[in-house]
Amino acid sequence: MEKLPEKAFMINPVIKGGSKLVSTKRIAADFKVFSRGYLRNKFGLFFGLIFPIILILIFGAIFSGSSSGTITVYAQNKDTGPFPTPQMDIATQFLNALNSSGTIRVVTVAASENFSQYLADHSASEGIVIPENFSANYLTAQQVDVTVYGNPTSSTSGIVTGTVSGVANYFNLQRFNGSMVIGLTQTTVNTQQTKYVDFLIPGLIGFSILVSPMFSLVNISSEYKKTKLFKQLSLTPLTKMEWLASKVLFYIVLSVVSFLLMVAVGVFAFGAHVTLTLWLIPFLILGPMLFAALGMLVGTVTKNPETAGVIGNIVTFPMMFLSGTFFPISIMPEYLQGIAHVLPLYYIIEGLNAVMVYANYAQALIDIAVVTAITIVIFAAAVKLFKWRED
Amino acid sequence: MKPVEVNSLRKSYGNLKAVDGISFTVNEGEVFGLLGPNGAGKTTTIEILEGLRKKDEGTAKVLGFDPWQKGYELHRKIGVIPQDFTFFEKQTPREGIKYYADLFNVKIDPDEILKEVLLEDSAKNLFENLSGGQKQKMGLALSLVNSPDLLFLDEPTTGLDPNARRAIWEVIRGLKAKGKTIILTTHYLDEAQQLSDRVAIMDHGRIVAMGTSDEIIEKHGSGERLQIHGSEKLADYIRANTELKVEYSNGVISIPLKQKIDALAALAAAEQSKMDWGEIQTRRDSLDDVFVRLVSGTMDEHGEITGKSVHDKSSNQRRQ
Numbered sequence: 001m002e003k004l005p006e007k008a009f010m011i012n013p014v015i016k017g018g019s020k021l022v023s024t025k026r027i028a029a030d031f032k033v034f035s036r037g038y039l040r041n042k043f044g045l046f047f048g049l050i051f052p053i054i055l056i057l058i059f060g061a062i063f064s065g066s067s068s069g070t071i072t073v074y075a076q077n078k079d080t081g082p083f084p085t086p087q088m089d090i091a092t093q094f095l096n097a098l099n100s101s102g103t104i105r106v107v108t109v110a111a112s113e114n115f116s117q118y119l120a121d122h123s124a125s126e127g128i129v130i131p132e133n134f135s136a137n138y139l140t141a142q143q144v145d146v147t148v149y150g151n152p153t154s155s156t157s158g159i160v161t162g163t164v165s166g167v168a169n170y171f172n173l174q175r176f177n178g179s180m181v182i183g184l185t186q187t188t189v190n191t192q193q194t195k196y197v198d199f200l201i202p203g204l205i206g207f208s209i210l211v212s213p214m215f216s217l218v219n220i221s222s223e224y225k226k227t228k229l230f231k232q233l234s235l236t237p238l239t240k241m242e243w244l245a246s247k248v249l250f251y252i253v254l255s256v257v258s259f260l261l262m263v264a265v266g267v268f269a270f271g272a273h274v275t276l277t278l279w280l281i282p283f284l285i286l287g288p289m290l291f292a293a294l295g296m297l298v299g300t301v302t303k304n305p306e307t308a309g310v311i312g313n314i315v316t317f318p319m320m321f322l323s324g325t326f327f328p329i330s331i332m333p334e335y336l337q338g339i340a341h342v343l344p345l346y347y348i349i350e351g352l353n354a355v356m357v358y359a360n361y362a363q364a365l366i367d368i369a370v371v372t373a374i375t376i377v378i379f380a381a382a383v384k385l386f387k388w389r390e391d
Numbered sequence: 392m393k394p395v396e397v398n399s400l401r402k403s404y405g406n407l408k409a410v411d412g413i414s415f416t417v418n419e420g421e422v423f424g425l426l427g428p429n430g431a432g433k434t435t436t437i438e439i440l441e442g443l444r445k446k447d448e449g450t451a452k453v454l455g456f457d458p459w460q461k462g463y464e465l466h467r468k469i470g471v472i473p474q475d476f477t478f479f480e481k482q483t484p485r486e487g488i489k490y491y492a493d494l495f496n497v498k499i500d501p502d503e504i505l506k507e508v509l510l511e512d513s514a515k516n517l518f519e520n521l522s523g524g525q526k527q528k529m530g531l532a533l534s535l536v537n538s539p540d541l542l543f544l545d546e547p548t549t550g551l552d553p554n555a556r557r558a559i560w561e562v563i564r565g566l567k568a569k570g571k572t573i574i575l576t577t578h579y580l581d582e583a584q585q586l587s588d589r590v591a592i593m594d595h596g597r598i599v600a601m602g603t604s605d606e607i608i609e610k611h612g613s614g615e616r617l618q619i620h621g622s623e624k625l626a627d628y629i630r631a632n633t634e635l636k637v638e639y640s641n642g643v644i645s646i647p648l649k650q651k652i653d654a655l656a657a658l659a660a661a662e663q664s665k666m667d668w669g670e671i672q673t674r675r676d677s678l679d680d681v682f683v684r685l686v687s688g689t690m691d692e693h694g695e696i697t698g699k700s701v702h703d704k705s706s707n708q709r710r711q
Contacts, residue, residue, distance in 0.1 A: 023496075025493065025496065026493065026494050028493075029490055029493030029494055030490075030494075032490075032493075033479060033482060033486065033490045034479075036481070036482065036486070037479050037480070037481035037482060040481040040517070041481055227475070227477045228473055228474075228475065228477070229477060229478070229479075231443055231473060232471075232473055232476070232477075232478075234443065234462075234466075235441065235443075235466045235469075235471050235473075236466065236491060236494040236495065237463070237466070237467060237494050237495060237496070238494050389442070389443045389444070389462075
């Protein structure tokens with residue numbers, strides 16, 4: 001390095017870029033310092049990158065192999081009667097019999113729905129349709145077919161077909177001594193069967209999008225306030241917007257790295273089915289932005305790091321568990337599902353699932369819209385309330 | 392225009408008048424010391440000047456700027472070490488200097504600054520591993536990145552061991568030698584005396600004395616006095632046989648001298664008494680004596696606790 005003469009320090013250097021506008025150079029400088037600090041801190045690295053992978057390995061191992069008890073099957077009952085006596089509603093009895101088989105759980109779909117479309121919208125590959133006049137035909141011993149939707153490559157579909165066929169046989173045996181009155185037609189659905197690990201990966205990506213920026217920003221923004229580091233930074237040309245921008249940028253990069261690691265582990269260790277598309281990008285950008293801003297907001301409105309930590313946990317933990325991180329929210333009771341719907345992370349994970357598992361882009365678009373709106377509100381609030389200096 | 396001009400500045404936090412109508416100016420190239428006990432209002436004053444706090448009333452002009460309104464412009468031209476300076480734990484001094492250079496968009500040689508603050512040896516140690524003195528030196532280094540002509544040092548040596556304090560003093564003297572204007576707050580008398588051209592003594596938000604050390608001593612001190620180590624009986628004897636004012640405390644007889652010849656009268660009386668007496672000396676009030684008198688005086692009037700610790704400590708030291 002060329003040594004400057006002592007005198008050079010007496011002369012004021014020419015200071016360019018005196019405007020208060022956002023300077024990419026300053027963002028880059030702050031980004032460099034922050035990421036270097038992050039990489040030197042083993043703790044942050046562990047929670048940012050290693051921990052989510054450990055979670056995938058643990059949860060993946062717990063739920064791999066054994067199929068979970070009952071299979072959810074959508075059923076549409078087109079047999080609307082009329083039934084002179086309830087005993088003559090054979091269609092309902094048929095569905096009840098399916099339910100009591102123990103292998104499948106029937107979820108009824110209104111007769112007015114377009115069933116194939118409904119299955120696609122709900123990312124389901126198994127379904128049953130009871131035709132019109134099913135009961136009447138059965139009672140008068142006229143041949144009638146139940147339609148079973150399924151994916152031939154999926155073992156779940158096989159179980160559903162087997163169960164329906166078993167129940168049909170039982171009904172045939174009971175009244176007609178085994179002659180084929182109720183038959184089965186099969187319709188192929190191309191939706192892929194989803195495994196637990198397929199849900200787990202988007203869930204844990206959501207988890208890491210939430211946890212790293214959130215905890216970090218709660219911590220930094222309250223600590224820097226306490227140690228007066230913010231005050232000190234306010235004495236440099238760095239603006240608070242630039243400071244926040246560099247943090248958001250850093251956590252976007254971290255989320256992408258963490259995303260790639262988790263997908264790799266999921267695919268190679270558990271053979272997960274993951275679709276990688278450009279649709280993921282909005283979530284990987286908006287997510288870190290949202291939670292960095294939320295963490296900052298918590299750190300800003302609280303008096304000291306201790307309170308900030310507590311409030312941060314109160315905000316973070318319900319989201320961590322109720323947003324579909326470790327298990328699909330459909331298995332939760334309804335009131336918890338209601339809570340899930342007010343948690344921002346829910347929409348990120350729903351969106352990631354829609355994109356990575358179900359290729360349901362209409363759903364993804366809604367989620368992107370919701371997440372964008374929440375992000376704008378939280379970000380604006382954080383920037384407004386966050387102060388470099390005090391009055 | 393002077394680098395710093397303050398007029399009737401006031402700032403309250405609720406009922407507490409942290410800064411209660413102070414006025415002063417700082418001349419170019421001088422080291423101006425704000426001296427006072429903890430809670431006197433030094434940091435509030437300096438933070439208003441740095442543009443970190445909003446004043447309530449009065450005017451403050453720093454390099455011609457209103458520090459609060461034009462803070463962003465002002466900050467490019469001043470250097471600051473806040474009280475309890477701290478930095479990102481996982482960065483080295485050299486990296487910190489590079490970071491500030493990028494933020495200020497200036498081209499500088501980090502080694503040059505590290506040398507200037509006597510921190511070359513620790514250039515590559517992480518901030519969290521630096522000693523208290525080294526941390527302060529790093530703060531000084533950062534405050535120099537934008538080559539400011541005006542520096543604010545808020546208690547730069549508080550909590551440091553004596554060697555580290557002297558090292559910081561050396562750096563500050565070097566900066567002064569380069570013609571920088573420096574405003575320094577401290578609650579150490581020796582620091583104010585060692586470094587400052589002029590001192591303002593603050594207490595309870597007011598400036599109770601201001602000027603060079605000599606000026607303050609001249610104005611607020613009690614002048615020259617003769618001290619004789621001897622008994623209270625001897626003190627009584629001198630009092631009875633001269634027209635001098637004689638004070639006695641802890642084996643020391645103290646006689647204020649209106650003129651030098653008074654000493655002769657006192658000594659003649661002592662000799663005449665045939666009593667034993669020990670060491671004799673004449674002394675003037677130090678800034679220390681004046682400081683304790685001024686600050687404790689204010690404390691007694693208001694019965695406030697602020698400033699008491701400094702007062703107690705100083706008077707204990709005097710008794711020893």
